[in-house]
Every structure is written in structure tokens, then in C-alpha cells.
Amino acid sequence: MSAITNAEQNLLAESVLYNIFDRVNSTHFNNEVPLSRVKWSDRIGTGKNYHRFADFTVFQDKQFQPVIRLSKHLLAKENIQKVSEVIFHEMTHIWLWNTKKPWGHTPEFYEKIKTFNVDLLELNNG
Numbered sequence: 001m002s003a004i005t006n007a008e009q010n011l012l013a014e015s016v017l018y019n020i021f022d023r024v025n026s027t028h029f030n031n032e033v034p035l036s037r038v039k040w041s042d043r044i045g046t047g048k049n050y051h052r053f054a055d056f057t058v059f060q061d062k063q064f065q066p067v068i069r070l071s072k073h074l075l076a077k078e079n080i081q082k083v084s085e086v087i088f089h090e091m092t093h094i095w096l097w098n099t100k101k102p103w104g105h106t107p108e109f110y111e112k113i114k115t116f117n118v119d120l121l122e123l124n125n126g
């Protein structure tokens, strides 16, 4: 991985990811997405999965939080808007799952995806 800039270093902080998660949840999901673990991963976005920037895991037992993994390769070529969009994508799956709906790339999934509006997140206002 090439040297990372200060901006990328700041984005690496997982607190930033939780901040994005909270903002997306309140602005796009009426806070209906269950609190999830959001973390960077070295293990996705490489090799045969190089085109995949994220994935998620959910657990039958609701005492275990869903997990969203984001490829660190997002940092190399993308910005906070793209990171937010990727988190939103994974959150849409978890939101559908949590409401006991089919949670793949269904028509309802794509309807929701179309509502993404990065401006609502006000990411530059702290």
C-alpha cells in the first residue's frame, strides 16, 4: 500500500466510521439499523475479491452485533463520501435483515440505495 496522507490517516480512525454510521442511521434509516461493529480490514479488497470494498455479517443471536468490514484499499483511492456510500450500502442489507425482509440485492434494496444523499450527512461540519 502506498504512503497514506493525513486526511486518509484521520479517516482510518474507527471513531470516524462510527460517526458516519450514526449519521447515516439517523438521516436515512430513522435509527432503525441495529448498532453494528464497523471496522477496517486488510483482508478484503485484495486478490480475487479486489473489486469488493466491503462486506457484512449478521448473527441469528441478536446479542451479537452485526459486523461491517471495509477494505483499507478504499483509503488508497477513495474519499469520505465514497466510504459513507459503502457504509450505507452495507447498512441497507442489515436494515432489511433486521426487519425480516429479503436482504440481498432485491428491488427494495435498490429503491433504498437510490435515496442516498451524502449532503444530509454534513460530514464537513465536524
Ligand SMILES: [Zn+2]
Pocket (backbone or CB within 6 Å): 089, 093, 105
Ligand atoms: Zn450488497
